[in-house]
Amino acid sequence: MTTTCQTVCKDERRRRDVRKAPLFGLDFAEPSDDQRTLVVWFLGRAPQQIEMANLTLTGGRRIRDIAIVGLQVHRQTDLTLDDFMEVAVDKPGDFSVYVLSVVAVDDHGNPTSSPMAGFDPRYASVDVEFKAACPTGLDCKVPHTCPPPMRAQPEINYLAKDYASFRQLILDRLALIMPRWQETHVPDLEITLIELLAYVGDYLSYYQDAVATEAYLGTARQRISVRRHVRLTDYAMHEGCNARAWITVTTDTFEPIDAGGIEFITSFPGVPNRTLLTHADLEPVPPADYDVFLPLLPGSGTIDLFIDHSEIRFYAWGDCECCLAPGTTSATLIDRWVPPPATDAAEAATTAATTVAGDPPGTMRVLQLKPGDVLILEEVIGPKTGNPADADPAHRQAVRLTKVTPAIDPLYHQGDYPGTPVVDIEWDPDDALTFPLCISVKAPPPDCNCLENVSVAYGNVVLVDNGASQSEVLGTVGTASTAPRCAGDCEPAGITIVAEPFTPVLSKSPLSFGVPLPACASATALLSQDPTQALPLISLTAIPAAPVCPELADPAPPCSIPPLFTFDDLADPTGLAYRLVTQTDINTRELLSRLSTATRQALAGYTGGSPLPPALKADLIADLSAQLETWQPRYDLLESGPDDRVFVVEMDDDGDGHLRFGDGRLGRLPDAGTMFRADYRTGNGPAGNVGAGTIRYLVLENETLSGVTVTVGNPMAATGGTAPEPVANVKRFAPYAFRDVIERAIIADDYAALAADNARRHTERPACSGPFLPLQGANAVLRWTGSWLTALTALDPLGREDAPPSLIEEVAAYLEPYRRIGHDLLVSAAEYIAIDLALTVCVLPGYLRAHVEVALLDVFSNRVLADGSLGFFHPDRLTFGTGLMVSSIVAAAQAVPGVQNVKVSRLERWELVEPAPGESLSDEVPPGSVLTLGPLEIARLDNDPNFPENGRLTLVMRGGR
Template sequence: MGARYVCKSEQRRRLVEAHATFNGIDYLEVLDEDAEALGLERQRTLWVRCYKPLPATLNADNVSITGGVRLKDIGVALAFRMDLAPPDPLTTAAERAEYTRRKELDEANGTHETEQTLVVRTTSSGDFSTYTLALLRGFLDTVPPADFDAPLSRVDFTFKVECPSEFDCAPPKHPDAPSGEDPPIDYLTRDYASFRRLLLDRLSEVTPQWKERNPADLGVTLVELMAYSADYLSYYQDAVATEAYLGTARKRTSVRRHAKLLDYPMHDGGNARAWVTVQVASGAEGWALPGPTDVTPGAMFATTVDAPRVLDARQLQAAVTAGAEVFESLHPATLHAGHGRIVFHTWGEDRCCLPQGATAATLLNPPFDSDPAQRVMTPKNFTPGLVLLLEEVRSPETGRVVDAEPSRRHAVRLTQVEFTRDPLMDLDVVEVAWGPEDALPFELCLWSVGVPLDSTGETEDPPGQAAPVSVARGNVVLVDHGRTLTDALPTVSVEGRYRPRLARGPLTQVSRVDGRRAVDPTASAAAALRTPAEEALPAIWLREAESGRVWTPRRTLLNSGRFSREFVAEVEDDGRARLRFGDNVLGERPSPDVALSATYRIGNGTSGNVGSESISHLYSPVGGDWRAAILRVRNPLPARGGVEPESVERVRVNAPEAFRVQQRAVTEDDYAEVAQRHPEVQRAVGSLRWTGSWHTMFVTVDRRGGFPVDADFSERLTAFLERFRLAGYDLRVDAPLFVPLDIAMTVCVSPGYLAANVKAALLEAFSTAELPGGQRGFFHPDNFSFGQPVYLSQLVATAMKVPGVAWVETEDAPGKPQRFRRFGQVPRDEWKDGLIAMERLEIARLDNDPSQPENGQLDFFMQGGL
């Protein structure tokens, strides 16, 4: 008999289960692989599970198995309730032990599963067809036992349920009944109003008698509810389609991910840095400012507001509310009273200046105020690595502080410190030096001037006394923009994505070293302020409450291992960040129910580029002692480095071109082009040579500013080129071949001009120095590079521009004093050719240093004039 119904619900099962006395079959289980562990033959034992306990009298006469294709006569050899297993040999010892274990579990849990399970042993295993097991009242009866539901007294099953199959076990689908004509649908309907109109029009067709349009009506309310849901779904579909492409995406996170697929790192800006000097009283000698750690921020500074110089927690919060920007120190610092103002020593000379480009100076080392036997600077508190700030504090002309030039302030990091004495003047002095990258960009006057009597408000020097024009400031601390906060994140959910969002923004982006905020003590002061936004990471750390494990941020999880506790902070346009974790394949996923706390900083972009003298407050939780000790807090130089997040529009333009930029070097030209991407390289030339056992690529570099290609620079450039290097090739950085020149010209001076003045102007025009007005001397190192010839016409044109020059004679011929050739070599007809040619790796050089004529020399033979 075929099936009467095809039902998609199990309502009758629930009714039988809820009935007080009616029983029925819940499911049937065929023991296949599990039978071997019980010492039974596979596919010959059936466990029939019912809803309620079975009668103890059920046996093989009450079970019937019908069906099959090839094997139709499947007999029942044994049937018993699971908790009433017969002895050996009808059952095995392992089988009885299993039934006993299940019975003990029922007693412990208060269940009756063994009483509800009928064990059926068949005479053989069937074929792959479907069989039907039925519970009957007796051997010859066709009706179910008493209190058994007839439809649920039988169950279809197959003996091969555990056999492998490549098909789904779902029953075949029946063809659907032919449907009527589809209603007309307007696919241009996309918003709430059009959906509402569409639904009302459809209802007017199917229920013309319903004409209610009152918003309070239940039917109208349901229509509007469905229109709202359809409108939201339509918006979601449009948003997904919009965010799927770089050209149409509106969310910053979507644009960032699209750009990453093109290997374009979209940056979220960067915070600003500044140098802050702290002047302390003599009683505060040796006081320490804390540096940042994984759990605590560095010393906190704030821009000027109406508040005391040293702030407590309440005053700091009030300052932030009033609009103050907060900065935090990047390193620990020890404050010394005598380092707040250090005077230069000029060895008894007057009207002295530190010239532009200076990299050394002499400082006076006076005795300490409270202990004359102790000096202000000692080998313990004044060492290489410290930063000094050189500044003009008074006008050299008027002697007033307000007339001092604010642009004459410069920070240097000391590379050499030598304690010595001036025996003639019986003074202790300190010789200091700094690197060429921190070379003084202006001339700094060092003499003393008298303080005007009407000067008021100046505490460092009383009126009427002599005071230095320029001083050096110690106690210099590098700070960066951003304030540290700590928030508790939502508990990790068991299912779904865990994407918590930070409560505050904008999230600070800082440059890091080894994943932590740090400052390289060997880097120059100029390098400490360079913070490329492309290399910045968000200033945030996560910590698990119980285990204390720390999670660190990364720009991407594509390089993270399955056990890497790393995450990505994706910043949106409002500056707030949402955190994205791994999936236990690329990065670890937080365990469920783990409580995480986020320590992060807020403050980013150009808002941190505050001007000089803007930072004037220091936060201290100590209170009164610090307020008396801190005399002054200031930033003589403006903060710099703050960059706004890269705009979505800019990424849309730049990202498609990013993958076109070559990120590997194969040929000589490739290495030259890649080397020129380094900010210190003006031009480079590659040369591939066989060095005996392998190929070596020699990269010859013309360094900007004429700086030498020394070992330190070679190491930095080699590390820069390493990621572009072709495997199997060695890499070596070489200095160029400098070609010294020997040039002499005869110059006729116009009447009314002093020949000496004209010659001085000519020497300046053909020098290697930076000239006033941003001009360069003709032989400045950056004016010539590899293979670039020196043209005679350019020399003549430059000389003729000098006031007082009437004409110039340059002919290089025997018997004439003029020269236009390479130094130390015979002429090669350079004057006739009009140029001094250079080879591929050669660079012209003319320093005109009398002490080193081998670096080129220049002479002028002056005629006429006064």
């Protein structure tokens, strides 16, 4: 069988030219459903005279000699449509390709091999496929390719994997093709080339093995490979977190400070004997000798320091031996009235805001607290001894104010002013006191007076996090190739620019990671960080690329696209200004067109021979800064768009940060010629968890505070510094992590688990939506309502028995995205079941019955006891479906000193049944000595005589005295 070669063309320009020329041609043919009629389309018009004798149908492998039995030509009246003809055949063809031709006839009416007169010789025939309309899942277009020439494959030993085997393989091959060459001396040029190729082969073989090793999670050894693998299972491998701390600043003057120009550092050997330092003081000191902390401000970038905020005293309203109990979220601070100083207009506006109704005329208040400020409550004097050295260092806590209300105490007077100015403050419930904080105590003998100011509040509090500022120019995105582009149907001619892969590595480490500050968060939430949500503290500033290569005559490599300007031009644009005036190339003219009109006019008057005028320099720098692009970090690029300026930082095993950009689909691909600068922080992990009182120095970059006394310190230790997650732990936990994350509620337990996940609900709740109310637990059941299942979800709030409507609405909105299709969702508060409990207690001789009864009332209360333990019926001890066992009740009562024995005489659900006069309540204990509850029920016994429907405790005391 012979094979005929044919010319294969992807751009069939002749087809378009035939339509325009006075020639005929066939375009394509398609069979009918019964495969007995062929619809053949012409390239434009059909000839006036065409008969069946002019048509021939050849080809076929199994079915041959198909005869044409009919012809009908259809001429279109619409000149924009092509003519076509219907050709009838006597039988369908097979699956091979047939050829329908339009040929001339001889004098006897027989067809010839020549095309019909007027037909283009290339389009006088058309391929016909009778089975083209048969159903198939494949592409109907037949690819036309030019296959490469057949080459003889040499015998290769694929077991060669190292340098020695590759060297021997090449020598054996050369011995076969060059038998006369037998030189083996090392300095020989051929031997040098052989060893060089063997080295390259050994390197590529190692690279191939490394790729195979890093292709699987079980065998991967590099941290970057493991991170990418586990991301496919939704496991967030973290790189740790930097530490955060609260700093208090004590000052003797009002002084606003720019937060971007200061640093807080720890001590180091040879530190000067002053609190305020400059960068000149740190130049001879190795950076490893001290830790740097920078301000974290959720709002403005200015820190306002107030004299009277350095130490604020609590107000006890004239009482003594006062304390703030654990769980407190409010207090009262004492304020002062002072005459307003002669200030400028700006400060006068500030002081006017602190004046409230009822204040004496011509006075102002010194405390300028506002919601959002943070105070640190600290015990400064030992409550028992009155000695400052005995103050408990654990009694320190930061609180963020949510409400500030100035008030006046009319009973006591402050100096010559009537009354005492005070400030009522409230703070976030998440910052509720975790310990009792004493305000005033009675001094020990012999003084025995009221000792005040045992605890104070510190203002001028700044949130800082660990990490020093770094900045470096990463370089310019290279140009892989630049080639002219031909004009097409949809785009004009131009130059195709392909950028090189740009994967810079940060020169300094360790890179800081931190969680973005949450909005409207408490002081506790501002310190807490989830390492899996941490992002690298880095941003990139990019200078756009110039439009063309400087070498316009030869756009092929090594032509490289430059940036529009450089970062040195931002510091000193004198040289750039001269180039803009001369307009030496097209790229400079492009930059000039992007400047503002005022700057271009100012440049027109600049000759270049004199220093750049300050006004022109400032305007030029401002215009250049407006051209800069900012790129932000992301954990991954899976949800990024093609125009998003984002990137990913991947940490290797040495702690170096590798930057990875998008590919044009998931994240923007940097253009060739773009110049990048990285501004980032270094300092990460547990090394930043410095102790209390170690951050003691303030470093000023640009500002000066002359004649000002400033003292800084961290009353509490820095926390949150976390080490990067070990690779071994990632390999152990990542394959099973997806099982721990519920993405859809299928069964009732899923609804309960999702509702009880306080951390997840806190993360997904809308920002600034009010105080967060955690849940002690939740339970859910699926019940048939007649048409479908309803997920009844009950909530058990932490530390309380009532679930406010806002909590129910919040949980319902939180669960809605996880609801299974076909399920209704109904969220409600738990059903609290009032318990009627009666105990008969026999008291030991020598004990007072009243004392034992009081102790039993405490044990079976719903309060927090004096020793910090919870009462038996405290809301946090009981949850859904927790039955009450007689044995546990007896054990709790028997543990009270003075109790000889206990009998549970009644344990049942409380019912609104009043006994008749002269009768008593019947005693009843459930069978099995266990009072069972339903899955959405919680036991409740408040023992409040005003509300007996919330549970009742009856004690029958006998014995004792």
